[in-house]
Amino acid sequence: MNQHILIIGSVWPEPSSSAAGTRMLQLIHLFLKEKWQITFSSPANDTENMIDLETLGIDKVHIEMNKSSFDDFIQELNPSIVIFDRFMIEEQFGWRVAKSTPNALRILNTEDLHSLRRTRQECFKKNKPFETSNLLQNDITKREIASIYRCDLSLIISEYEISLLKNTFNINSELLHYLPFLFETITSDERESWPTFEERKHFVTIGNFRHEPNWNSILYLKETIWPLLKSKLPEAELHIYGAYPPPKAFQLHNEKEGFFVKGWTENSAKVIQNAKICLAPLRFGAGIKGKLAEAMLLGTPSVTTAIGAEGMLDDDSDWNGFIKDDAKEFAIAATRLYTNKDLWQQAQQNGIEIINTMFQRKKFTSSLVSTIKNLIDNLEEHRKQNFIGNMLQYHTVRSTEFMSRWIEEKNK
Numbered sequence: 001m002n003q004h005i006l007i008i009g010s011v012w013p014e015p016s017s018s019a020a021g022t023r024m025l026q027l028i029h030l031f032l033k034e035k036w037q038i039t040f041s042s043p044a045n046d047t048e049n050m051i052d053l054e055t056l057g058i059d060k061v062h063i064e065m066n067k068s069s070f071d072d073f074i075q076e077l078n079p080s081i082v083i084f085d086r087f088m089i090e091e092q093f094g095w096r097v098a099k100s101t102p103n104a105l106r107i108l109n110t111e112d113l114h115s116l117r118r119t120r121q122e123c124f125k126k127n128k129p130f131e132t133s134n135l136l137q138n139d140i141t142k143r144e145i146a147s148i149y150r151c152d153l154s155l156i157i158s159e160y161e162i163s164l165l166k167n168t169f170n171i172n173s174e175l176l177h178y179l180p181f182l183f184e185t186i187t188s189d190e191r192e193s194w195p196t197f198e199e200r201k202h203f204v205t206i207g208n209f210r211h212e213p214n215w216n217s218i219l220y221l222k223e224t225i226w227p228l229l230k231s232k233l234p235e236a237e238l239h240i241y242g243a244y245p246p247p248k249a250f251q252l253h254n255e256k257e258g259f260f261v262k263g264w265t266e267n268s269a270k271v272i273q274n275a276k277i278c279l280a281p282l283r284f285g286a287g288i289k290g291k292l293a294e295a296m297l298l299g300t301p302s303v304t305t306a307i308g309a310e311g312m313l314d315d316d317s318d319w320n321g322f323i324k325d326d327a328k329e330f331a332i333a334a335t336r337l338y339t340n341k342d343l344w345q346q347a348q349q350n351g352i353e354i355i356n357t358m359f360q361r362k363k364f365t366s367s368l369v370s371t372i373k374n375l376i377d378n379l380e381e382h383r384k385q386n387f388i389g390n391m392l393q394y395h396t397v398r399s400t401e402f403m404s405r406w407i408e409e410k411n412k
Contacts, residue, residue, distance in 0.1 A: 003031075005038050008085060014050050040061070065092055070096055082101070084151070090151060095393075105376055113287070117284065117286035148171060153177055157311065158288055161287070172386070180359050184361055206242055232335045239262055240261045241264070242264065272300050278292065288312060292320070296320050297355060301347035301348055
């Protein structure tokens with residue numbers, strides 16, 4: 001049976017700007033391959049970097065928050081599946097979906113656990129170590145966990161986050177589905193097409209400047225790590241790319257220091273593939289890091305932190321380079337990797353192994369499609385087993401509905 005999917009996006013997909021955009025595009029292609037009909041809606045404004053959904057055969061609909069016009073829209077559309085992109089969208093539209101199309105399967109695409117990222121960021125700013133107990137004291141955690149319970153299924157990108165949800169919050173595994181990035185196998189022919197060690201030069205880092213973990217890592221590079229690296233490799237340069245760079249980012253640009261702030265690039269693959277090493281000294285964050293996965297896909301070794309490698313690998317010896325949290329050790333590792341061809345080639349091979357064993361599109365696609373079909377066939381029984389979700393749905397629908405209707409009347 002062909003399904004009709006309504007995706008409610010917090011933003012329009014921008015795969016050239018963020019890992020979240022790449023993730024959404026992978027989901028879209030997964031559903032299109034099943035020949036399922038897709039309507040993509042969002043309350044966000046159009047952007048210059050968004051993909052052209054219509055060319056993919058996807059209906060694009062702009063919706064408004066706190067407007068009953070959405071109720072009419074979804075009742076007429078009558079989708080069999082609704083996907084909320086991030087928990088904030090489920091908070092805003094979930095009660096309307098449940099009320100207007102109660103038989104639609106409700107799926108939450110978390111992207112990453114926002115509560116984990118936000119709590120880590122708060123701990124970092126307070127200069128205290130992160131502990132899972134910190135999550136329990138954060139209001140955003142309560143909101144995100146409630147959203148997971150209200151949905152029939154949540155897509156989780158990292159095995160670390162799956163474990164956290166099961167063991168810390170005791171969420172039933174039937175409500176969670178592990179879905180990492182989806183890639184094709186890297187073949188020997190692809191590897192032979194990559195630029196060699198000798199043909200590459202300089203360092204690269206890339207990431208959306210609006211994403212706080214990325215901006216913090218750029219400042220960390222500028223103030224601490226790059227001066228250490230530059231003293232060891234005076235001819236090397238660091239090229240920094242990313243969407244939506246603010247004026248303060250370009251103020252960091254300094255050619256004498258070899259610190260080049262380039263801004264957005266239309267072809268991230270080209271700049272990563274021509275670099276010798278990708279640097280990602282992330283000090284807080286969550287999920288799987290798109291820049292590190294893309295580096296592996298293009299044969300570019302990397303140096304990152306434990307936060308950067310989380311959800312992909314924990315063991316430094318099998319990483320696509322090095323995992324170092326200390327700034328001095330980070331710079332030493334990057335220098336070794338930059339100057340040692342044998343070490344660099346082994347790191348590249350490690351990256352191939354990670355992609356080819358952990359992120360295979362075929363394996364995870366069939367699993368998700370099978371799970372969705374099974375839930376649709378057994379939705380009533382599945383929801384009976386989720387009492388907490390039913391309870392939260394009842395109270396949330398009432399409280400959120402009254403608030404939303406009050407806002408709507410106020411705006412009139």
